[in-house]
Amino acid sequence: MKSPAWQLTVHVLGGLAFLALPYIFAPNGLSQLLHLTSNPHELTSFASYLFMLGFFYLNYYYLIPALYFPKKYVRYALSIGAAFGIIFLLLASIDRTAIGPEMYRGRFEEHGHPPPPSNAEASPHDFPPPPSSHQMITDNKPPMGFELSHALFLFLVGVFVSLALRINHRLRQTESEKLNTELSFLKAQINPHFLFNTLNSIYSLAIEQSPHTADAVVKLSSLMRYVMREAATDWVALEHELGYISNYVALQKLRLGDTVELDFGIEGKPNGHKIAPLILISFIENAFKYGVNPQEKSLIQLRISVKEGVLTLTTFNKKVRVFYDEEAASGIGIENTRTRLELLYPDDYELKIGDSVDSFTVDLQLRIA
Structure with a gap:
């Protein structure tokens, strides 16, 4: 502003x-x-x-x-x-308004008469008589x-x-208020969606009596603190958003252990950039949602790079699930994110989604401030 x-x-x-x-x-x-x-x-x-x-x-x-x-x-x-x-x-x-002395003096010049002599001894007969003040006002108005x-x-x-x-x-x-209302509604949908998935992950660790359960609870606390405090704003520091994503991936790695081959990396530096909160997490959640099955060999690749004001996110996951629960199959996260991208970055993003029989890929290029 x-x-x-x-x-x-x-x-x-x-x-x-x-x-x-x-x-x-x-x-x-x-x-x-x-x-x-x-x-x-x-x-x-x-x-x-x-x-x-x-x-x-x-x-x-x-x-x-x-x-x-x-x-x-x-x-x-x-x-x-x-x-x-x-x-x-x-x-x-x-x-x-009556014409003052300076205005009266100017009327002589505009009517072709020389101004009155400043010398008081000059003879009044030296110059022709000037027009009356009423005539001068009328002629020039x-x-x-x-x-x-x-x-x-x-x-x-x-x-x-x-x-x-x-x-x-x-x-x-009015359009701005409508946009803010719509974005708040979409964000409100994403937050419970994220919490539901994360609690499921910790529940799995608890069932297995994993020693990493306590670490997972700490990371969940950190994630929820971010969602409650920073993600409630319109824009957040890119550094914080990337930290949030790193914590989420670490939490998933704790839960999954060696059952999935995970390739995750972040390249580039935030350099003070800002980004809409929770704009990337749905694509990453989707990779874990559809790409993990303990009974099959799982492969997930997540790469984020920041270069010259452009953030690039690429995800790849091998499809290993045969049956999907209703909440997962609804695709609410990706659809909400697609809508938010259109509202917040209408001309500053390019999204390509590849959905084949055995794999799912996302390629997002986002120009950030």
Whole structure:
């Protein structure tokens, strides 16, 4: 999320660009701003842009959330009308303000007359009489109808642009909340699924009265601590996720002993990368679920590599099971992971699954932050 200072900077620069835009395309460019003190029309035009910018933020941050979204459309329309009325009265007041000395002096030059002499002893007959102040204002100010239409156009632009941006922001916020809800639901499914499988592993050790049962309980405690504390967040350090996977594989190795040929390795360094928690474990669980049978020769290969911001996971297991329990056959883990990958890494992953008669392979390439 962008910092408040960055957001404030963007708003300030955007506001300055909006105020400067009419003068960038003006014949005299930004130098036309110098006439604000000598040309009442320029001052009114600049004030209209300034007021509309203020109304944009009023509408975006207050009127739309307080009146439009709660469907108080009548009050919203009345507020919009009142705001336009106030702005137009302010513009009319500025436009009718008496011309000060500097503005009056500028009118001589704009009408082709030299400015009044600064020397008090100069004869008033040396120069032709200047036009009256009323004539100068009238000659340099468009008709009231043009001023009203110009202000109304800017006002409507402010209304529709702020509405469009606010509605779009709300839609994106709604989509984000929906995504978080869906991810939380998927994660809630994975956690009990993982616990169920791990408890089954420890149960097998206890039945066999294995001396490794205590070590398995300690590793399970470490795994559950990770699931409860860190995996509840949106992103975790890759180093912690890889440690979690290593503990899980070690737990399975304790349970299986020499009944399976296990080739497991991690290459590369995390280097501060982050990853969505529990995004890889389902593929690894699947290898043990379908690739282990004490009555047959089992082979499982698990390789993880991290290189140049790309994590690669490859798994291979020989299919040795003939009968599958209902929970295992449902494939809930892999389907959830596939959905999470699509939600969290829509354009940053490539998943290939090979399902043959006697083997099952997974090849996942994931670009990580």
